[in-house]
Amino acid sequence: MKLIWMSDLHFEAEGLVLGHDPRLRLQAAVDFIAEHHSDAAACLITGDLVETGTVRNYQALKGFLDGLPMPVLPMTGNHDDRAALRAVLPLPAAAMPEFIQYRCDFGGLAVLCLDTLIPGAAAGVLCAERMGWLKAELDALNGRPVIVAMHHPPMTLGLPMQDPDNLRNGDALLTLLAEHPNVLHLLAGHVHRPCSGTARGIPFTTAKSVLYQAPGPRPEWAWSSFLPAAEAPALTVLDYSAGGLTLQQCQFCDHGLGAPAA
Numbered sequence: 001m002k003l004i005w006m007s008d009l010h011f012e013a014e015g016l017v018l019g020h021d022p023r024l025r026l027q028a029a030v031d032f033i034a035e036h037h038s039d040a041a042a043c044l045i046t047g048d049l050v051e052t053g054t055v056r057n058y059q060a061l062k063g064f065l066d067g068l069p070m071p072v073l074p075m076t077g078n079h080d081d082r083a084a085l086r087a088v089l090p091l092p093a094a095a096m097p098e099f100i101q102y103r104c105d106f107g108g109l110a111v112l113c114l115d116t117l118i119p120g121a122a123a124g125v126l127c128a129e130r131m132g133w134l135k136a137e138l139d140a141l142n143g144r145p146v147i148v149a150m151h152h153p154p155m156t157l158g159l160p161m162q163d164p165d166n167l168r169n170g171d172a173l174l175t176l177l178a179e180h181p182n183v184l185h186l187l188a189g190h191v192h193r194p195c196s197g198t199a200r201g202i203p204f205t206t207a208k209s210v211l212y213q214a215p216g217p218r219p220e221w222a223w224s225s226f227l228p229a230a231e232a233p234a235l236t237v238l239d240y241s242a243g244g245l246t247l248q249q250c251q252f253c254d255h256g257l258g259a260p261a262a
Helices: 022-036 055-065 082-088 128-141 170-178
Strands: 002-006 042-045 072-074 102-106 109-113 146-150 183-188 195-199 202-206 234-241 244-251
Touching (some): 022 055, 042 109, 055 082, 128 170, 183 244
Parallel strands (some): 002 042, 146 183
């Protein structure tokens, strides 16, 4: 069973975002998926679907995502707006009424899509209601394999400029997940850097952005002088079978497509 994972589209209906064209980049990703991975069961998008959370931007975004040959599972990031997202993009019927948080089942594998948005803040959180929902879903799986997907990473990644704006109650989340050995992997966006490792014994991966990448931690940089790294975007293909789970990062266009001239 195959899933596609994209993150941090930062889509805008018009104009550029930090010199990058979000429409060119997203269309290249959609074309790549349609040509090479049309057999995927779904496409996960772990937040920051748009740069500015307006209904118009989500409507334009939907026009591009409708080109995918599989359902889209959207999640919120700090740039998203829950009401606008919900008004435009379809969600599973079982989604929480107040949050963009839900469970999807793919045969023997479950995916828990979390909503870590704090409106107006760069960092994220899982409040008591969202954490309670998550615990109930994990318990209900009764040991069935599960992937947890979200925008804000709950662990420190060694990225000095991004780590302060990760999940505020990350320790509580990791404690909960560590109590459930059926959690196969944790997927997160937000940092625009490909990182992987384990936290409390839980394997995790963070995604490259579909639009632009943050520089690595060395040489040091600051938000006041931030410039995207000259790196190509990527998406990730997840393959799950009885033998386990694999994640393969795939570059879908050259860095020069929709990027500032060097």
